[in-house]
Amino acid sequence: MPKDDYAIICPYYHKTIGNAIFCNTFPADGEFSTEDCFYKQVFTDKAARNLCYKKYCATFRYKKCNIAMLNSLFYNS
Secondary structure (H helix, E strand, O other): OOOOOOOOOOOOEEEEEOOEEEEEOOOOOOOOOHHHOEEEEEOOOHHHHHHHHHHHHOOHHHHHOHHHHHHHHHHOO
């Protein structure tokens, strides 16, 4: 979790390294679990990264995030 004033609500959030957010995602092959598969988003700076946190990760609006939408489609089908 980032060292900012955010509580991450999104269940697909995994970790942050610098300006990159890693999210769990669906595997390309069934032999991998979602705990082993990640989507990496690299932002231009911390401010841009934090806008994403505020918009999706730290709210119940995370379901509007494209990563969360795709995960929901694959996990609920």
